[in-house]
Amino acid sequence: MAIPNMQIPSRQLFIDGEWREPVKKNRLPVINPATEEIIGYIPAATAEDVDIAVKAARRALGRNGWGSTTGAQRAKFLRAIAAKVLEKRPELATLETIDNGKPWFEAASDIDDVVACFEYYADLAEALDSKNKTEVKLHLDSFKTHVYKEPLGVVGLITPWNYPLLMTTWKVAPALAAGCAAVLKPSELASITSLELGEICREVGLPPGALNILTGLGHEAGSPLVSHPDVDKIAFTGSGPTGIKIMTAAAQLVKPVTLELGGKSPIVVFDDIPNIDIAVEWTLFGCFWTNGQICSATSRLIIQDTIASQFLDRLLEWTKNIKISDPLEEDCKLGPVISRGQYEKVLKLISTAKNEGATILYGGERPQHLKKGYYIQPTIITDVDTSMEIWKEEVFGPVLCVKTFKTEEEAIELANDTKYGLGAAILSKDLDRCERFTKAFQSGIVWINCSQPCFWQPPWGGKKRSGFGRELGEWSLENYLNIKQVTQYVSDEPWAFYKSPSKL
Numbered sequence: 001m002a003i004p005n006m007q008i009p010s011r012q013l014f015i016d017g018e019w020r021e022p023v024k025k026n027r028l029p030v031i032n033p034a035t036e037e038i039i040g041y042i043p044a045a046t047a048e049d050v051d052i053a054v055k056a057a058r059r060a061l062g063r064n065g066w067g068s069t070t071g072a073q074r075a076k077f078l079r080a081i082a083a084k085v086l087e088k089r090p091e092l093a094t095l096e097t098i099d100n101g102k103p104w105f106e107a108a109s110d111i112d113d114v115v116a117c118f119e120y121y122a123d124l125a126e127a128l129d130s131k132n133k134t135e136v137k138l139h140l141d142s143f144k145t146h147v148y149k150e151p152l153g154v155v156g157l158i159t160p161w162n163y164p165l166l167m168t169t170w171k172v173a174p175a176l177a178a179g180c181a182a183v184l185k186p187s188e189l190a191s192i193t194s195l196e197l198g199e200i201c202r203e204v205g206l207p208p209g210a211l212n213i214l215t216g217l218g219h220e221a222g223s224p225l226v227s228h229p230d231v232d233k234i235a236f237t238g239s240g241p242t243g244i245k246i247m248t249a250a251a252q253l254v255k256p257v258t259l260e261l262g263g264k265s266p267i268v269v270f271d272d273i274p275n276i277d278i279a280v281e282w283t284l285f286g287c288f289w290t291n292g293q294i295c296s297a298t299s300r301l302i303i304q305d306t307i308a309s310q311f312l313d314r315l316l317e318w319t320k321n322i323k324i325s326d327p328l329e330e331d332c333k334l335g336p337v338i339s340r341g342q343y344e345k346v347l348k349l350i351s352t353a354k355n356e357g358a359t360i361l362y363g364g365e366r367p368q369h370l371k372k373g374y375y376i377q378p379t380i381i382t383d384v385d386t387s388m389e390i391w392k393e394e395v396f397g398p399v400l401c402v403k404t405f406k407t408e409e410e411a412i413e414l415a416n417d418t419k420y421g422l423g424a425a426i427l428s429k430d431l432d433r434c435e436r437f438t439k440a441f442q443s444g445i446v447w448i449n450c451s452q453p454c455f456w457q458p459p460w461g462g463k464k465r466s467g468f469g470r471e472l473g474e475w476s477l478e479n480y481l482n483i484k485q486v487t488q489y490v491s492d493e494p495w496a497f498y499k500s501p502s503k504l
């Protein structure tokens with residue numbers, strides 16, 4: 001397929017179904033990480049815009065337009081959005097690539113996931129109509145109790161830059177399916193496709209105020225959204241430090257949050273793997289996909305010592321074969337990291353690893369053939385000690401660190417030696433052993449003989465410092481529903497707790 005060339009559309013904030021200039025008229029530059037050039041501008045929302053958007057969302061809930069829709073009616077809008085996204089797939093993939101830096105074919109695959117997600121939540125919205133009032137059997141005949149599932153209200157959705165439209169969709173699709181009205185604040189580092197979602201919602205006639213999109217800086221737009229008294233819940237995906245700030249601010253209003261944060265996930269490889277090349281490829285994909293910027297990246301390779309030398313030799317051969325290029329090129333497999341800040345952060349972590357005594361087995365620098373752009377070679381670091389920063393801290397770049405083990409106990413201890421708890425992978429022919437590791441891993445996601453595959457039906461999320469709450473599947477719909485208990489007294493007899501005055 002020919003990759004379309006695109007200019008960044010000039011957009012405003014998307015509020016109440018219209019494009020509106022920010023109150024302070026500020027804009028932020030959009031930088032293409034492959035060229036380091038400014039390719040456009042996005043509006044920079046501030047607290048004043050947040051208040052306007054939250055009011056629009058609240059009105060949408062009160063109006064007949066959105067607030068009283070059935071799940072089946074909401075499903076129609078979600079399916080129409082899915083169809084429009086599919087229609088615009090090539091253009092959206094190009095916009096994602098020039099804004100985020102991920103290879104075009106990865107971006108296009110993300111767009112496919114976006115379509116599937118909106119369709120999936122359309123089905124769940126439809127099914128909700130028969131589940132939003134269910135009876136609970138009691139031990140007394142004098143009462144009847146029902147449980148209602150109703151939209152939580154106005155929800156604030158704050159998303160990161162690594163899968164821009166997909167992370168937006170993971171929140172917007174279930175929130176709309178549940179009947180909430182949403183205010184979305186995408187990352188200022190990659191907002192373009194989220195704004196295009198606003199245009200798609202406008203084109204399909206989504207009722208005004210159901211979805212509002214505010215681009216801008218975290219402290220200028222995200223923070224006021226978290227603290228706004230008329231926002232009922234915050235769903236956040238991003239870094240740990242920001243998650244802590246958001247949770248602290250939300251706590252002042254006893255506002256519920258879901259936090260999908262960082263990770264430093266292990267991939268444990270045993271010497272009984274039936275095919276070393278298959279294991280090597282999963283190891284590469286688990287860390288270097290999406291230019292290494294994956295929350296769930298299995299960025300700690302824990303390899304049995306009996307196979308370590310052979311495995312690393314083969315891993316090196318595969319790594320050298322990864323095509324690093326402009327992400328718009330046909331078979332690019334590694335593009336630039338998102339920004340100069342991220343580029344410098346990753347290189348600093350690599351240099352610290354070297355200074356602490358680790359060995360840079362491969363990579364660790366800018367690729368020689370790419371003089372512009374935030375490119376970093378796929379990097380493999382060995383002779384790592386568990387006291388080192390490279391072992392403990394999330395890099396969020398194409399950097400794999402390696403340690404060996406002798407026994408299962410040692411492997412489990414190394415795997416769980418992290419403050420995070422998002423994902424964990426084990427590659428072994430012995431499925432009983434895989435089951436033992438599944439139980440022993442302190443994580444929310446386990447991959448067996450693979451790493452990273454993610455589907456919209458199962459739950460996604462972690463524990464420890466990777467946050468709490470689950471997205472995707474039915475779990476995500478529950479994030480946006482209020483559970484209401486309704487108990488009715490159905491007897492004709494007096495309650496008779498107090499003596500009636502006539503009997504005194």
Ligand SMILES: NC(=O)c1ccc[n+]([C@@H]2O[C@H](COP(=O)([O-])OP(=O)(O)OC[C@H]3O[C@@H](n4cnc5c(N)ncnc54)[C@H](O)[C@@H]3O)[C@@H](O)[C@H]2O)c1
Nearest residue numbers: 159160161186187218222223238239242260261262263295
């Ligand atoms: N668990 C997951 O599913 C998942 C997915 C993607 C990224 N992440 C994590 O996100 C991090 C990288 O993404 P990032 O750099 O965009 O994270 P980030 O925390 O810097 O920003 C995430 C979002 O929060 C906003 N924000 C920043 N400060 C804020 C504040 N004080 N109040 C409200 N909003 C604020 C940003 O504008 C952005 O929209 C990594 O740690 C990665 O592991 C996790």
Ligand SMILES: C[N+](C)(C)CCCC=O
Nearest residue numbers: 162163293294295296454
């Ligand atoms: C799309 N993945 C690979 C499941 C990751 C989503 C969230 C983490 O970056």
Ligand code: NA
Nearest residue numbers: 031099100189
């Ligand atoms: Na960008």
